[in-house]
Amino acid sequence: GENVEQHPSTLSVQEGDSAVIKCTYSDSASNYFPWYKQELGKRPQLIIDIRSNVGEKKDQRIAVTLNKTAKHFSLHITETQPEDSAVYFCAASTLRGGADGLTFGKGTHLIIQP
Amino acid sequence: NAGVTQTPKFQVLKTGQSMTLQCAQDMNHEYMSWYRQDPGMGLRLIHYSVGAGITDQGEVPNGYNVSRSTTEDFPLRLLSAAPSQTSVYFCASSPGAGITDTQYFGPGTRLTVL
Numbered sequence: 001g002e003n004v005e006q007h008p009s010t011l012s013v014q015e016g017d018s019a020v021i022k023c024t025y026s027d028s029a030s031n032y033f034p035w036y037k038q039e040l041g042k043r044p045q046l047i048i049d050i051r052s053n054v055g056e057k058k059d060q061r062i063a064v065t066l067n068k069t070a071k072h073f074s075l076h077i078t079e080t081q082p083e084d085s086a087v088y089f090c091a092a093s094t095l096r097g098g099a100d101g102l103t104f105g106k107g108t109h110l111i112i113q114p
Numbered sequence: 115n116a117g118v119t120q121t122p123k124f125q126v127l128k129t130g131q132s133m134t135l136q137c138a139q140d141m142n143h144e145y146m147s148w149y150r151q152d153p154g155m156g157l158r159l160i161h162y163s164v165g166a167g168i169t170d171q172g173e174v175p176n177g178y179n180v181s182r183s184t185t186e187d188f189p190l191r192l193l194s195a196a197p198s199q200t201s202v203y204f205c206a207s208s209p210g211a212g213i214t215d216t217q218y219f220g221p222g223t224r225l226t227v228l
Contacts, residue, residue, distance in 0.1 A: 009154075034215075046217070049216070089157065102157075103159070103173070105156055106154060106156040
């Protein structure tokens, strides 16, 4: 089955700097790659996603890039703010774009230092 | 819309006891799934359903049963609870392929098995 590796497990950046979280996947058939943000004690919430026919997607301060050949994708957050502090999960799916379940990375704890 | 709801929020069981975690959605979503979240492990898929009357196993199905008699409800049953099932359980739903693949998570159930 699919295996998703996520790095780093903890990332500390100064407020205003950029943060990058990287994920690799094993199944070349994967075609849907969402990113979720989870605050302490809360449910995961989708922040951005990308499909395998797109190389990059942006939404304000957040962007995701996908390299299908290398089987890796990354989350980029620019101009980080204190409210960006959370655990971020990448995920991948091979079946119908994620509707049949996702394989998640183990998460990155992002800490924004004031 | 209430979205995805889960009950109970917290539960403590003794080894060998049985219980059902409830999940309901009022968005007429076709797809529903159950995940467990353990520290440092991300979220792992237990079971999923692509529609009423249809269920399938995910990555970690052992010890859990599901059924989908209606579009709205997708209960998760623990027949004989074990300490290894101590976890936070999230239910998620998705409209289905071709519409959007965003998965909407419920608030979670924190289960402790003694």
